[in-house]
Amino acid sequence: MSSPLVLYSYWRSSAAFRVRIALNLKGLAYELRTVNLVAGEGEQHRAEYRRLNPQGLVPTLLDGERVFRQSLAIIEYLDEAYDGETKLLPPVARDRARVRASRWASPATCIRWATSAC
Numbered sequence: 001m002s003s004p005l006v007l008y009s010y011w012r013s014s015a016a017f018r019v020r021i022a023l024n025l026k027g028l029a030y031e032l033r034t035v036n037l038v039a040g041e042g043e044q045h046r047a048e049y050r051r052l053n054p055q056g057l058v059p060t061l062l063d064g065e066r067v068f069r070q071s072l073a074i075i076e077y078l079d080e081a082y083d084g085e086t087k088l089l090p091p092v093a094r095d096r097a098r099v100r101a102s103r104w105a106s107p108a109t110c111i112r113w114a115t116s117a118c
Contacts, residue, residue, distance in 0.1 A: 005030035006062040010037045015071035016059040022075045026086050
């Protein structure tokens with residue numbers, strides 16, 4: 001029997017890596033499908049993948065017929081949809097807000113740091 005969860009990923013994608021970590025921390029079975037971002041013209045540009053993710057980005061998660069994109073949204077979905085002993089976010093709203101704020105600030109901080117060095 002195949003898993004209802006299918007993760008489209010690429011091994012060098014830090015965003016996809018975050019989702020793989022979350023899936024494994026929660027102990028969820030999933031099928032891993034590689035989207036080679038550098039082979040030829042890049043598999044992310046193929047029509048069949050663009051139907052799943054019009055932006056052509058990884059990760060993309062299928063849960064049955066539902067499609068989820070963007071790593072942070074996928075991680076929150078997994079935490080809410082799949083109860084279990086392992087929770088990825090704190091149970092208290094103010095603590096969850098702190099976690100979300102730090103996740104949202106991190107990419108902006110990195111971009112600001114990288115561009116100021118130019």
